[in-house]
Amino acid sequence: MIRFENIYKKFGNQVVLHDICIDFEMGQSIAIVGPNSSGKTTLIKILLGMVIPDKGNLFFDDILIANNHKYRGKIGYMPQISQYPPNLKIYQLIEMMTDIRKNAGWKGTPDNELIKAFDIETFQNKTMSTLSGGTRQKVGAALAFRFDPSVLILDEPTAGLDPASCEILKDKIQKEREKGKLILITSHIMADLEELTDHVLYIQDSQIQFFEKTEALRDKYQEGKLGKIIACLMKKKAKSELIPTYV
Amino acid sequence: MKKVLKYVLYDILRNRFVIAYTLLLLLISLAFFGFEVNPGKGVISLLNINLIVVPLVSIIFASTHFYNSYEFLELLASQPLSRKTIFFSQYLGVSISLLMAFLIGVGLPVLVYEGTITGFRLVLTGSILTLIFVSLAFLSAVITRDKAKGMGLALAIWFYFSVVYDGLVLSIFLNFSDYPMEKATVLFSLLNPIDLARILVLIKMDVSALMGITGAVFQSFFGSASGLAVSLTALIVWFISPVLVAFSKFNKKDL
Numbered sequence: 001m002i003r004f005e006n007i008y009k010k011f012g013n014q015v016v017l018h019d020i021c022i023d024f025e026m027g028q029s030i031a032i033v034g035p036n037s038s039g040k041t042t043l044i045k046i047l048l049g050m051v052i053p054d055k056g057n058l059f060f061d062d063i064l065i066a067n068n069h070k071y072r073g074k075i076g077y078m079p080q081i082s083q084y085p086p087n088l089k090i091y092q093l094i095e096m097m098t099d100i101r102k103n104a105g106w107k108g109t110p111d112n113e114l115i116k117a118f119d120i121e122t123f124q125n126k127t128m129s130t131l132s133g134g135t136r137q138k139v140g141a142a143l144a145f146r147f148d149p150s151v152l153i154l155d156e157p158t159a160g161l162d163p164a165s166c167e168i169l170k171d172k173i174q175k176e177r178e179k180g181k182l183i184l185i186t187s188h189i190m191a192d193l194e195e196l197t198d199h200v201l202y203i204q205d206s207q208i209q210f211f212e213k214t215e216a217l218r219d220k221y222q223e224g225k226l227g228k229i230i231a232c233l234m235k236k237k238a239k240s241e242l243i244p245t246y247v
Numbered sequence: 248m249k250k251v252l253k254y255v256l257y258d259i260l261r262n263r264f265v266i267a268y269t270l271l272l273l274l275i276s277l278a279f280f281g282f283e284v285n286p287g288k289g290v291i292s293l294l295n296i297n298l299i300v301v302p303l304v305s306i307i308f309a310s311t312h313f314y315n316s317y318e319f320l321e322l323l324a325s326q327p328l329s330r331k332t333i334f335f336s337q338y339l340g341v342s343i344s345l346l347m348a349f350l351i352g353v354g355l356p357v358l359v360y361e362g363t364i365t366g367f368r369l370v371l372t373g374s375i376l377t378l379i380f381v382s383l384a385f386l387s388a389v390i391t392r393d394k395a396k397g398m399g400l401a402l403a404i405w406f407y408f409s410v411v412y413d414g415l416v417l418s419i420f421l422n423f424s425d426y427p428m429e430k431a432t433v434l435f436s437l438l439n440p441i442d443l444a445r446i447l448v449l450i451k452m453d454v455s456a457l458m459g460i461t462g463a464v465f466q467s468f469f470g471s472a473s474g475l476a477v478s479l480t481a482l483i484v485w486f487i488s489p490v491l492v493a494f495s496k497f498n499k500k501d502l
Contacts, residue, residue, distance in 0.1 A: 011501075045501070048324065048325045049324065049325075050321055050325065051501040051502065052501060069327050069330075070327055071327075072325060072326055072327040073326075073327035075325070077322075077325040079321065079325070081318065082318075082322070083317075083319055083321075083322070084319055084322070085254070085255070085258035085316065086315075087258045088254060088257060088258045092254060092257060096251070097326070100250060100251065100326050100328060101326075101327065103250060104326075104327035104328075127261075
């Protein structure tokens with residue numbers, strides 16, 4: 001479904017992604033994990049066409065995505081921080097996104113489940129600038145799921161949401177997962193990832209360290225909790241860098 | 248494109264700054280025409296607003312807007328939209344709203360009090376100056392990711408065209424005063440859109456007689472039909488080329 005072929009990216013002198021090769025298939029729900037500034041967000045941004053790789057190809061449905069924007073009609077993206085034009089009203093923003101999707105050839109009935117669950121209609125006449133961070137996140141989530149995309153990309157989806165909304169969102173993610181969609185989630189909250197995903201993509205030092213099923217990881221490390229496995233791996237890696245190797 | 252532009256306009260036209268700018272221009276224009284018995288003098292006073300305030304507001308507002316909508320641009324980039332649509336909907340949104348502010352604030356009073364060819368030239372050059380400085384603002388905002396640096400660059404561009412450039416030209420004239428410089432002045436004025444706008448309005452007025460020999464050269468060049476065509480073309484090049492460069496940069500930019 002999505003194929004990264006030898007993707008390289010540098011920002012200035014800093015290597016952010018080094019020779020990334022990976023395949024994502026429909027039906028997978030993938031947790032993207034790694035320490036801060038390991039290249040997770042850059043990986044997502046390359047997938048969305050926001051960042052252009054220095055080298056390498058990226059295929060979506062076997063179509064090269066360079067200079068192509070149509071494929072994004074099949075992606076629902078929920079950004080970490082949702083920023084919208086300050087003077088636009090919420091219903092106008094939703095209208096705009098619907099117009100954009102329709103223009104790109106989307107024909108379907110909008111999925112209003114999250115809009116209802118989050119009670120967005122009660123404040124749809126407010127302008128975006130008056131909303132709190134959590135409420136903006138709700139709008140971001142509702143927009144990401146609204147057009148029944150086959151791929152969902154969620155960047156820290158639960159950060160900033162209150163516990164009740166958090167559960168609503170998680171239930172929605174589970175539902176979409178059961179429909180066989182491809183879901184990519186980055187988060188630092190391991191408990192959420194454990195609940196919502198079945199694969200782990202671990203990135204560190206600009207490279208993919210492994211991409212495995214969560215079950216396989218549990219067997220390998222003889223540890224039930226994903227959080228502990230990841231914490232252990234991050235420490236190990238940090239240690240191995242601290243101890244100089246003598247030949 | 249049209250769809251996105253519509254919502255960008257919804258947003259900007261409700262911006263308090265744009266509303267305040269419109270009202271300020273309207274107030275100034277009405278005051279100038281109200282206080283002067285001769286509306287021609289009102290046009291001269293307005294010319295200074297045209298050459299200083301309009302470029303400054305255009306370049307500052309456009310770059311602030313670009314930086315403030317950065318996250319929104321990212322969100323648009325994640326939608327099935329081309330970079331071209333994203334960039335030009337923002338560019339047109341800012342240009343159209345500032346143009347509307349200018350046309351209501353200056354265009355309307357000029358039409359009422361001084362609907363002559365000079366008045367028309369004032370409005371035309373003011374409109375083109377708005378477009379030019381929005382283009383330059385987008386260029387500086389696309390080049391620099393850092394907001395503080397970008398705003399600094401925008402201010403520097405404005406300062407260069409409205410103050411520094413004239414000083415440079417003047418010092419060249421002083422140093423080369425033994426040589427005939429009349430033709431060179433025409434070239435120098437084509438290289439600065441603000442000077443060009445000033446000349447295009449002044450040449451239609453009696454005050455151009457005050458410019459001496461240079462004024463005579465200007466009169467024969469800018470007063471002729473071909474000179475007018477050249478200077479209008481120069482102004483159009485001044486707003487199209489920065490925006491095209493800005494777009495080609497934006498097209499390859501990492502958001």
